[in-house]
Amino acid sequence: MSEETVELGPEIDPRIFDSKEFQKDPFPIYKQLRDHHPIYHDRFHNRWILSRYWDVDGAFQDNGSYDRAMYKADGPYDFGSRHVFGPNILEYGNSDEHRRLRNIVAGQFVGQKLQDFIPMIHQISEEVIDRFIDSGEVEIISQFASQVPIRVISNMLGLPREDEDTFVTWYQDLIAGLGFGGEHLMRGLNARNEMWDYIDPLIKKRSVDPGEDLLSRICTAEIAGSRMSSDEVKGFVALLLAAGGDTTEKAIANMWYHLMYTRPDQMELALSNPDIWENVFAEMMRFDPVVHAQFRYTTREIPLYNDVIPERAGVILYLGAGNRDERAFKNPDTFDILRDDLHMGRENRSGRYKDGKNGHLGFGIGQHFCMGYAMARQESAIACSKLAARVKKPRPKNMVHPGISSPSIDSGGFRSPEELIMEFDK
Ligand code: HEM
Numbered sequence: 001m002s003e004e005t006v007e008l009g010p011e012i013d014p015r016i017f018d019s020k021e022f023q024k025d026p027f028p029i030y031k032q033l034r035d036h037h038p039i040y041h042d043r044f045h046n047r048w049i050l051s052r053y054w055d056v057d058g059a060f061q062d063n064g065s066y067d068r069a070m071y072k073a074d075g076p077y078d079f080g081s082r083h084v085f086g087p088n089i090l091e092y093g094n095s096d097e098h099r100r101l102r103n104i105v106a107g108q109f110v111g112q113k114l115q116d117f118i119p120m121i122h123q124i125s126e127e128v129i130d131r132f133i134d135s136g137e138v139e140i141i142s143q144f145a146s147q148v149p150i151r152v153i154s155n156m157l158g159l160p161r162e163d164e165d166t167f168v169t170w171y172q173d174l175i176a177g178l179g180f181g182g183e184h185l186m187r188g189l190n191a192r193n194e195m196w197d198y199i200d201p202l203i204k205k206r207s208v209d210p211g212e213d214l215l216s217r218i219c220t221a222e223i224a225g226s227r228m229s230s231d232e233v234k235g236f237v238a239l240l241l242a243a244g245g246d247t248t249e250k251a252i253a254n255m256w257y258h259l260m261y262t263r264p265d266q267m268e269l270a271l272s273n274p275d276i277w278e279n280v281f282a283e284m285m286r287f288d289p290v291v292h293a294q295f296r297y298t299t300r301e302i303p304l305y306n307d308v309i310p311e312r313a314g315v316i317l318y319l320g321a322g323n324r325d326e327r328a329f330k331n332p333d334t335f336d337i338l339r340d341d342l343h344m345g346r347e348n349r350s351g352r353y354k355d356g357k358n359g360h361l362g363f364g365i366g367q368h369f370c371m372g373y374a375m376a377r378q379e380s381a382i383a384c385s386k387l388a389a390r391v392k393k394p395r396p397k398n399m400v401h402p403g404i405s406s407p408s409i410d411s412g413g414f415r416s417p418e419e420l421i422m423e424f425d426k
């Protein structure tokens with residue numbers, strides 16, 4: 001991480017981070033942070049902010065100094081007891097328990113295991129498109145983006161297809177449960193409990209009589225003789241529906257939004273070249289990724305830019321800001337699916353790319369690097385290229401669009417447009 005001194009600019013009023021203005025367009029504030037406050041102490045919210053590409057990248061990779069967990073792994077807190085998903089890997093920070101849980105399942109979402117599910121992703125994408133293709137119009141979020149990932153993940157898990165609509169409802173309620181307020185929380189908890197009751201007999205059965213599905217693999221996967229407990233499996237399934245469903249849904253929506261409204265001149269290329277959708281995915285994950293921020297807690301004092309972050313301080317890593325850093329990318333505020341300075345292929349968990357280009361930070365990096373990165377990329381690219389192949393002369397229904405926003409980007413809220421209507425010739 002850089003030790004360079006920085007020219008201080010105008011003060012930032014920390015209440016801006018709670019404003020609608022910031023939720024809609026955080027990029028001017030990101031630039032101010034990067035240029036003049038690369039280490040920013042937000043006294044109003046009692047936290048620190050990092051925003052430059054190499055500082056965010058460095059903090060993600062520095063497990064000795066930045067931990068994701070709020071509680072100590074060996075302390076009295078009962079992990080999962082307060083989380084709407086139940087015990088799940090997101091709560092475990094950098095502990096050995098995190099490594100154990102991650103190692104049990106990480107291999108299920110990459111390589112041949114993932115390839116086994118690819119024909120099913122093609123089939124589900126086609127089925128979803130069949131539902132609206134004769135109408136000449138699609139609301140991309142509700143009719144397409146929110147339909148494909150949840151059906152794919154529940155299918156991968158081997159959950160009965162006739163119950164798919166119920167999973168879609170549980171999934172929407174689980175996501176709502178991550179929002180603020182008691183009503184949201186109760187909605188999430190009710191869905192979780194119903195889902196757990198539903199899945200309990202399936203876990204029991206597949207633990208002793210496994211099939212080829214992902215749930216069986218999760219129930220029986222062993223690392224050094226250790227399996228996940230039944231509660232850990234349930235927590236993991238809830239996390240998968242949400243982490244795997246909601247994020248990919250918003251990724252698909254954002255890809256179409258940027259082609260339709262930010263770079264309509266690049267739409268033709270995407271319609272005629274199915275392989276280019278991998279580029280659209282990578283550039284979307286850089287330009288305006290689904291997740292803009294991740295939270296960490298310092299485990300020691302960290303000197304940086306003539307300041308010091310104290311031990312046990314909360315730090316926001318603004319990966320959405322790092323991705324727009326002109327120190328890492330040329331013309332960072334331009335969305336360009338052909339840019340030559342972004343690594344467009346498969347993401348790395350750590351280290352730099354052999355092509356010498358920088359990667360986007362949209363999946364995090366290091367120990368908590370997204371486990372579903374390969375699946376999200378392939379699923380988004382397949383679903384979008386299928387839609388592109390089937391719509392004739394697609395165009396936005398409304399020439400003016402309110403743009404992408406987020407309910408609360410500041411709390412890690414996922415960004416996407418609320419509605420996205422596309423017309424096409426029948
Ligand atoms: C475009 C879609 C996706 C985005 C933008 C995304 C984003 C992220 C990010 C930023 C992290 C890092 C969290 C941190 O550093 O604290 C993460 C972790 C994670 N993601 Fe994803 N994700 C996506 C898709 C998926 C999918 C499809 C799955 C599963 C099938 C998944 C499962 C996970 C899990 C389990 C973790 C926690 C990993 C750990 O702590 O070791 N994600 N994701």
